[in-house]
Amino acid sequence: MKVLLVNPPRYNGVSVIREERCEVTERYSVLEPYSLLQIASLLRNDNHNVSFIDLNGLDMGYDTLKDKIERTKPDAVLFRFTPTTFDHDMKTASIAKELNSDIHTGGLCWTLHTLGSQVMNEAPDLDAYITDEYEVASPALINSWENGDNISPGAITKHGYGGNVEAIKDYDSLPLPAYDLLPNLDPYFVTAPAGQPFSILYTSKGCPFKCSFCTVAGTPLKMKSSQKIIEELRYLKEHYSLRTASFFDETFTFNRKRTEEVCRLLKEENLDIKWYCNTRAHLVDKELLEMMRSAGCRGVSFGIESGSQRILDSVGKNIKIDEAKNAIKWAKEAKIKTFCSFILGLPGENWESVSETMRFVKETLPTSAQFNVAVPYPGTKLYEDTYGKDVPNTDFRKLYQDSAVTGTAELTPDDLNNAREAAYRALYTSGRWWGSNLKHVITEPSDLDLAFRYALKIVNNFVFHKMKDAH
Template sequence: MGKETIATKGPTSKDIRPCEVLFINPPWVSKTQNIRSGMKHAMPPLSILSIAAYLESQGRQVQVLDAHVERLIDHEVCDAIRRANPKWVGVTVLTATSITAHRIARLVKSTCPDCQVVFGGVHAEAVPEETLANSSVDFVVRGDGEEVFLNLLHAEDPRTVNGICYREGTSVTYNSPAEVIMDLDKYPRAAYHLVPMHLYYPAIGAYKNLPAINMMMTRGCPGKCTFCNSANTTLRTRSAARVAEDIRYLHETYGIREVEFFDDTFTVMVKNVKEFCRLMKEANLDVVWTAYIRADCFNEEMGHAMRDAGCHQVLVGVESGNMKILELLRKTISLDRTKRAVRIAQKCGLDVRGSFILGNVGETTETMMDSLRFAMELDAELVNFHINTPYPGTQLYKWAKENGVLVTEEWTEYELSTFLLKLPTVTAQQVFSFYDEAHRRYFFRWGPIKTRLKRMRSRMQVRDAIKAFFYVMLRLKPHKASAFSRAWAQNCKGDFFDVPVGFEEANSTLTWELRQGPEASENKPTPLDLYGLPAASQENMSKVRLADN
């Protein structure tokens, strides 16, 4: 067996057996052939695996169906649900998967009519009234799901369960928020044993070794970025010892040789990161890893410690090369500080993946050019350009909805590659054209090409390089959309809303308002004007406000 192959495979849909709780990861399919759709990963759904592990530790019978990675279509999903015959089904919901999630709910009810369907995740908790307009959805969990889901299983009356909302007739009842659990070590290791580990794969360009898997050490983020639904959420961490122990388990059980940390800000908890690096260096496993860093929470000491512990790549959220745009995004890390962090990482032997956002509020063709120029100046080993997307639960979405500048709320368009704002300073065509141009101009240089060639160590990486050429340079997929993609991409959200639930703006909740720990109880937002718009548009948008949280 080759080193790129998972040593222990894990159960698939064919292994589903009767259980009390079945968790389902819905398919993520793209209607358009955008760059992101060709480059994205398929990794274990950590949120439901954490809840599943906790329920198992409390004696509950739990199974997981990953319809996305197994590329299951309707009748295969129904077959698995029928074999499980669960009392409860939990579905994790991202904005881009919300339509397939609603379809899954319909399939559940058609197969097991008495089953209770629970939606959770950042999208469901941000738009609970819309979610519950689907008669096949019974509850929405808001916030962390471990304790809430267990309490829901125990409860005789849903009114006693904090952290949920549910439908009563055509009204939605909102229970009090659940307590934010600060001690993440109370939860067991994610239930990797419940999913087909051999089917998961990382994004193109994001890995060095295979097999690779994802993990999280922290939850929450102290940043205030307007585009992110993790902004200003209470930061908590698992202990370094527990994380290092889990990596050893994954390496010894599944042969994992790379871990991708999906934490929003891995390096913020400095003491814990340093202890983790010490433990990983001491363990001397054949495991490398990557992490997201903040430029203002990274120095040379940390860079060397991470490199010595096996880290080979860091992702830096640069966002823009224009300080005025960064101020509007509330990502007020100076360009000099970002440049210094990139140089430190490279000096320490770490590859850098820079992330930029185009089409921001206040954006012009010149500010987008500033971003491209700064990207070239940084000369990171990899760069991702995304189009600003107003995800529900973010300050940007709340502002855009209140001011009537959203192009659409058809959630399948929310994939970081569609321009969804009507802005007075830049057109959709200008953003799309620059999006293509930025990728071509950045990667059609000898430096990035030479770097990628030097780093190719396997046939998989050669294959990925060929795919990336088609996706990024030619904007083509070297194959047609599969039957799986066609099967799940045929719906829009209006197909599922059959209950006339009222949609009140008062309940358009920001994610951070649901995920505040006890120390933040007095943290009340104050309004902030969106400066930087042209004078002509200031009059038209005089009511524009963002929560200063």
């Protein structure tokens, strides 16, 4: 089949991240649609003819999509969507149907995978919604359409659900994403346009931990080998002159031995790539962080969530406050930037626990901090605790991390929004915090450009946008 893969346009001028656990509007990051590139390579392996357009990355509108469809005349269009940009993204399917009603339309969105019937009911131009592992379900759907079948495993169609699919057990078996479909990496960056050319990579997917608020909690963990990771980085270096990579895994350092091997191979290959990763505070130590720094790591994102041990215990985070403090301390000592995310409004939150979070930030002084409000995403324990298991017609379009839709026993949604704004104000007006970052730049002058752009971002975001569409 001729298949067109689409990353829809930006939403009201704001960039959108449409990748599994990060299906959000994000004003200050433009990420390539890695999952669509991975699907493209898998479809090619099945001998399908694949074309691609990243309207979000290129900052183009739906007129460009119309031209693309008219030129390529696809048999099927697959695209990603998010809860809060749902109606906007669904124009992709509507445009395809307007141009040719015989075009098959399929959408991907992990966040809403437990609300498949509702998604299909509210998207009349969508023929199929892929709810399961996209590496398996997407090729299965295209192959089903080619064979004239109306039901496909891992997807909901207007004819019903095709049953579950098993996740790929050998993650190394995946072909390299179809990077050749990208003209270049020029549009892409995270937080601020510095250190380009830039790319994200998945070196693993899934998370065995069971935090009650997380959409990927308890999902099967699949890991690429260190050799496979280096192969992908080498390709990006040779073909795109990659300078900076962000390992987009939920928990990059889950397997310490693999992390050590990646660091060793990066140094042996001398690829000269700076990299960032996400992980949990209890899965790093001083020695490992120093090793990561020596291999090019320049930043680690920690999901701290709260400065209150009581709150962390209530959501099953299984991390101690002292572990979080040590992780930040050790990373800073290794000259690795620390990016810490916090969630205001988790079960049991009150003004005292909010204050504990602020005291934690003032004490540890991470390089950067994100303050989000708790979102009861469908399929999470937090959702069940908030609404119950069977809630018809959830208004998923309101699931923003910068605007609370629910409160706690002691705090209203407005309280949480005010707490979020106050947290950012306290951070951005802290002389100690600015001084800590200035000290880092003095010792790491290569970060001067990034620091300058980040400072401009802060002023623009806080003063003019009031932290909306920023996470």
